[in-house]
Amino acid sequence: QVQLVESGGGLVQAGGSLRLSCAASRRTLSYHMGWFRQAPGKEREFVAGISRGGSNTLYADAVKGRFTISRDNPKKTVYLQMNSLKPEDAAVYYCAADTGIGLRVGAASYDYWGQGTQVTVSS
Numbered sequence: 001q002v003q004l005v006e007s008g009g010g011l012v013q014a015g016g017s018l019r020l021s022c023a024a025s026r027r028t029l030s031y032h033m034g035w036f037r038q039a040p041g042k043e044r045e046f047v048a049g050i051s052r053g054g055s056n057t058l059y060a061d062a063v064k065g066r067f068t069i070s071r072d073n074p075k076k077t078v079y080l081q082m083n084s085l086k087p088e089d090a091a092v093y094y095c096a097a098d099t100g101i102g103l104r105v106g107a108a109s110y111d112y113w114g115q116g117t118q119v120t121v122s123s
């Protein structure tokens with residue numbers, strides 16, 4: 001089992017940047033890692049994912065070219081660099097770990113979740 005703790009959320013103006021971090025309680029090399037978000041009244045949605053070794057990444061169309069996921073396995077940390085933020089990016093962002101075989105986008109595929117960090121984007 002692994003515990004995940006997100007940090008780095010906050011209030012930012014549209015067009016600004018934030019970097020989210022997800023610290024794991026144990027080595028993350030065993031897991032594909034993903035970032036999801038959930039806005040009020042909406043379902044949790046996939047944002048970005050990264051494979052165990054970091055060689056493969058996957059992004060939702062809404063964030064391609066603006067967000068970058070990365071990982072530092074020795075530091076047991078996953079990052080989400082968010083640039084050119086828009087008001088519609090505002091949500092609670094969650095880090096998740098997947099013990100499965102491939103990099104997946106469905107929330108139900110992920111086994112462990114953090115508590116989330118709030119991102120607010122003002123227009």
